[in-house]
Structures are given as C-alpha cells and as structure tokens.
Amino acid sequence: MATLDHGDPGDAPSMPTPTAPVTRPRRPSAAEEARTVAASTNTATLASLSADGHPWASYVTYGLMGGNPVLCVSHMAEHGRNLAADPRVSLSVVAPGENSDPLASGRITLAGTVLRPSGSDIDAARAAHLAAVPAARYYIDYSDFTVWILSVDRVRWVGGYGRMDSATAADYAAAVPDPVRPVSGPAVEHLNTDHADALTAMTAAFGGFPDATSAACTGADRYGLDITVTTPRGVSYTRVGYLSPLASLDDLRAATIELTRNARRS
Amino acid sequence: MATLDHGDPGDAPSMPTPTAPVTRPRRPSAAEEARTVAASTNTATLASLSADGHPWASYVTYGLMGGNPVLCVSHMAEHGRNLAADPRVSLSVVAPGENSDPLASGRITLAGTVLRPSGSDIDAARAAHLAAVPAARYYIDYSDFTVWILSVDRVRWVGGYGRMDSATAADYAAAVPDPVRPVSGPAVEHLNTDHADALTAMTAAFGGFPDATSAACTGADRYGLDITVTTPRGVSYTRVGYLSPLASLDDLRAATIELTRNARRS
Numbered sequence: 001m002a003t004l005d006h007g008d009p010g011d012a013p014s015m016p017t018p019t020a021p022v023t024r025p026r027r028p029s030a031a032e033e034a035r036t037v038a039a040s041t042n043t044a045t046l047a048s049l050s051a052d053g054h055p056w057a058s059y060v061t062y063g064l065m066g067g068n069p070v071l072c073v074s075h076m077a078e079h080g081r082n083l084a085a086d087p088r089v090s091l092s093v094v095a096p097g098e099n100s101d102p103l104a105s106g107r108i109t110l111a112g113t114v115l116r117p118s119g120s121d122i123d124a125a126r127a128a129h130l131a132a133v134p135a136a137r138y139y140i141d142y143s144d145f146t147v148w149i150l151s152v153d154r155v156r157w158v159g160g161y162g163r164m165d166s167a168t169a170a171d172y173a174a175a176v177p178d179p180v181r182p183v184s185g186p187a188v189e190h191l192n193t194d195h196a197d198a199l200t201a202m203t204a205a206f207g208g209f210p211d212a213t214s215a216a217c218t219g220a221d222r223y224g225l226d227i228t229v230t231t232p233r234g235v236s237y238t239r240v241g242y243l244s245p246l247a248s249l250d251d252l253r254a255a256t257i258e259l260t261r262n263a264r265r266s
Numbered sequence: 267m268a269t270l271d272h273g274d275p276g277d278a279p280s281m282p283t284p285t286a287p288v289t290r291p292r293r294p295s296a297a298e299e300a301r302t303v304a305a306s307t308n309t310a311t312l313a314s315l316s317a318d319g320h321p322w323a324s325y326v327t328y329g330l331m332g333g334n335p336v337l338c339v340s341h342m343a344e345h346g347r348n349l350a351a352d353p354r355v356s357l358s359v360v361a362p363g364e365n366s367d368p369l370a371s372g373r374i375t376l377a378g379t380v381l382r383p384s385g386s387d388i389d390a391a392r393a394a395h396l397a398a399v400p401a402a403r404y405y406i407d408y409s410d411f412t413v414w415i416l417s418v419d420r421v422r423w424v425g426g427y428g429r430m431d432s433a434t435a436a437d438y439a440a441a442v443p444d445p446v447r448p449v450s451g452p453a454v455e456h457l458n459t460d461h462a463d464a465l466t467a468m469t470a471a472f473g474g475f476p477d478a479t480s481a482a483c484t485g486a487d488r489y490g491l492d493i494t495v496t497t498p499r500g501v502s503y504t505r506v507g508y509l510s511p512l513a514s515l516d517d518l519r520a521a522t523i524e525l526t527r528n529a530r531r532s
Contacts, residue, residue: 044323047321049321054356054377055322056321057311057358057375061369078375088319089321090323091323094311094325102308102327103401105325107325109323109324111320135369158325
C-alpha cells in the first residue's frame with residue numbers, strides 16, 4: 001500500500017508497535033475495497049465537463065454492470081448535456097455510515113469515459129440501473145433520459161485516515177465486493193459487547209501484541225478483524241485474520257470461535 | 267421558476283389543478299434554497315481538473331464564509347494538486363435526509379474558482395472550516411494541507427422532482443439559510459399526526475383546493491407549508507403560506523394556530 005507522510009508539525013503522537021509477528025495480516029486489496037464501496041449504495045457525485053471546460057459536480061444515482069457504474073440522466077440537466085458533448089467523467093462514491101468524523105468514511109473515485117450501451121448491453125444496462133434505483137422506472141423511458149455506462153479506467157480508494165491506494169482497472173474489474181463488511185455492524189457490536197476477553201486473547205496470540213490488556217473490534221471483512229488494542233505501552237491498531245477467508249457473514253461466528261480456541265491453546 | 271417538460275412517453279399521470287387562488291404561494295427562492303442546502307451539512311463532493319484535463323470527483327469537508335465554501339485539502343491528494351494547478355472547481359452538496367427515493371433529495375452545485383485567503387481572511391477561513399469540521403484541528407496545521415475559499419459565481423439548485431432553478435451569485439450571497447426547514451421534521455410529523463383536520467381546513471381555505479378531503483404536510487419552511495392534498499378529483503400538491511415569514515421554528519406553532527383559526531372562520 002502506498003503511504004506518504006504528512007509534514008510533521010512536531011507534536012504527532014507515537015503509537016506502540018507490535019512485539020510479535022501479526023499472524024495473518026491480509027487485508028482487502030484496494031481493488032476489493034473499491035468494489036465494496038461501489039456496491040454499497042446507489043447515489044454518487046459525477047464530475048463532468050461543462051461547455052466552457054469548467055468541471056461540474058452533480059448528484060446522480062447509479063447501478064452497476066460488474067464494476068462499471070450505469071447512469072441515467074436527463075439531457076435537460078447540465079450533466080446530461082455535458083456527457084453528450086464530452087465523455088470524460090469521474091464518479092465519487094462515499095460508503096454509507098455513521099462516522100462522527102466525516103473523513104473516516106470510505107470513498108472512491110472512479111474515472112473513465114461514458115458510452116451509450118449497444119447490442120445486448122442496452123437491456124443489461126437498463127436492468128442494472130433499475131435494479132439499484134427502483135424509482136427510475138418512473139422516468140427512465142422519458143425521451144430526455146439517456147443511459148450511460150461509465151467505463152472505468154482509473155480507481156482511487158480512500159479508506160479513512162492513512163488508508164488509501166490506487167487500483168488498476170483490471171484489478172478493479174476482477175475484484176469481488178466484500179460479502180462481510182457491509183453487513184457486519186451488529187456482529188462487530190456483539191463481539192465487543194459479549195466477547196471482549198476473546199478479542200483480547202486473539203489479539204495477544206495473533207495480532208502481534210502479546211501485552212494486550214484489552215482489544216476492541218472496529219470492523220470485520222472477509223479476511224479478518226480490524227482491532228484497536230490497548231497495551232501498557234499505549235493504544236495501537238492491528239489485524240486478527242481468520243484461518244481462511246469467509247464467504248459470507250454466516251461464517252463469522254465459527255471463524256471467531258475457532259480463533260478464540262486457538263488463541264487460548266497457544 | 268424555470269420549468270421544462272419531459273418528453274411525454276404517453277402515459278404520464280395528470281393532477282387536479284386548484285379551483286381557487288392559492289392565497290400566499292410564496293416559496294423560498296432558489297438562492298434561499300441553495301443557501302439552506304449549503305448550511306445543512308459539512309461534507310460535499312468537489313469536481314476539480316486533473317493534470318490531463320479530466321474532471322476529478324472527490325469527497326471533501328467544508329465550512330462556510332457567508333455562502334462561500336472553505337475547503338482544507340492535502341497536497342498529497344489528487345484534488346489538492348488539482349486546485350494548486352487550476353482554480354476552476356465546482357462543489358456538489360446534498361441535503362441530509364431519509365428519502366427512500368434518492369432523487370427526491372435537495373442538492374446544489376456551486377461553481378467558481380478557489381483562492382487562498384489573504385489578510386484577515388486567513389484566520390476567518392481557518393475558523394470557518396474548524397467550526398464546521400472540528401476533527402480538522404488534528405490536521406489543518408500539517409504542512410501539506412491548504413485552506414481554500416471557493417468564490418461562488420454560479421449556483422444551481424435542485425429541490426427534487428420538477429423543482430429546480432439557477433440563482434445568481436449576488437442573490438446567493440445575499441440570501442439567508444432557512445431557519446425552519448432543517449429542524450422542522452418533528453413539527454411536521456406532529457401536524458400530520460395530531461392536526462390532520464386543521465391541515466385540511468387550511469388547504470381548503472388558503473391552498474386553492476376548496477374540495478380538499480384530506481391534506482398532509484410534506485415540509486415546512488420560513489414562508490409556509492408544502493401540502494399533498496387529496497380531492498375527489500385526485501391527489502395534487504400545493505402551498506399553505508403563513509401570514510408572515512417565520513424567524514425560527516419556535517414561531518411555527520403560533521403561525522399554524524392562526525391559520526387554522528382563520529380557515530375555520532372563512
């Protein structure tokens with residue numbers, strides 16, 4: 001993952017580092033994160049080019065064909081006229097969530113060019129948009145509306161503070177949205193509320209912090225748990241990975257029970 | 267208000283029209299609506315121009331100096347580099363809400379150019395951003411972050427289906443955010459739950475539908491109530507205006523009691 005340092009104002013806090021290897025540190029790739037954000041909602045903001053070359057930001061709805069967004073916009077709106085005149089666009093999607101700090105939200109920018117579907121893509125694009133935006137059935141057949149497919153050739157993902165990377169168009173196209181993260185909220189809360197000791201044991205055994213005194217789960221995805229760990233040396237962040245990737249949220253309980261057993265045996 | 271017709275696919279529903287004058291039809295102006303949307307949140311999507319001229323959509327936070335958004339972005343992010351190279355931008359803001367139909371949401375596009383504040387504006391812009399985005403205190407002083415003021419010269423407002431207009435930069439600058447609409451949700455619910463008969467009486471007397479059989483309030487602003495009215499002729503939409511504009515939500519109760527009394531006397 002690409003990282004860059006801020007210019008240090010001189011008072012940046014320091015965090016304790018792991019004192020043992022993190023057993024299974026795998027996280028979702030930037031391409032997987034981006035596909036997960038793309039699949040998480042049906043609203044976005046489009047950047048298009050107005051007639052005078054000025055960039056124009058406008059709210060839109062979208063569906064998905066694979067990872068390519070499908071828009072349905074009116075030629076009576078400025079963005080509709082922009083797309084017809086210049087196909088260069090990008091789309092910003094913000095994952096829904098209730099972060100009190102807005103910059104902690106996951107978001108992506110998908111850049112590329114729009115094209116009008118042809119052949120069998122005409123029906124497929126229409127169906128993809130309607131599946132994501134049921135209300136579009138009231139206007140999609142008005143003569144001023146056009147369906148556009150955004151052919152993605154550049155992907156930027158930001159997962160929150162200090163978590164960001166680009167993905168290639170090929171990796172983005174091939175990636176699969178995370179089956180766990182978007183639906184894991186209640187399970188994460190349950191882990192923290194009812195299994196705090198197990199989280200601490202897992203973090204001590206597999207998260208690189210044998211001196212963990214407590215651990216809280218801040219997120220779950222197909223590969224593991226994001227952990228905030230407290231030690232006598234301070235608070236830090238790490239991962240506890242499952243023994244194998246999960247296919248669905250249904251597998252999370254068994255995976256964490258297995259981890260807890262292994263941790264207590266270790 | 268500018269209106270445009272969709273190309274009619276032949277099966278558009280028809281709505282009953284008022285059979286009496288709407289007594290006080292005043293609605294917020296497009297400039298007032300846009301200022302209200304701008305003041306309703308602290309997150310937006312920026313459209314900037316990348317080095318190759320491609321439009322770049324990215325999630326940002328903002329505060330306000332008057333109606334001008336104040337951004338704080340890192341030069342390590344593509345949008346930060348874009349602003350430094352070309353000041354032409356626009357910003358899309360979507361009013362928070364829980365519409366099941368995303369295109370029913372109010373939103374604006376503010377287009378203009380960004381500039382770095384100078385003189386007394388340096389402290390004012392910093393304070394405006396921090397007031398809206400408290401978490402920015404953790405990074406606003408990093409050397410890679412820059413505060414930018416978006417000098418707005420073009421304003422487009424969309425209030426939902428069929429409600430949209432442009433505002434001049436001067437009207438937008440002079441307008442005041444609505445003191446009622448963003449906080450009126452519980453009051454509107456109370457009107458519908460406990461005062462349905464009063465709403466029907468007001469709508470029959472002042473909303474242009476003497477044949478109203480029921481009426482529901484869908485929104486309140488400083489000038490009046492948005493009403494969905496049912497008549498034997500079908501369902502339509504109208505306004506019931508207060509006798510004078512409200513300064514705050516605290517005035518809503520007295521204003522609607524006055525309207526109800528007048529309606530029952532009429």
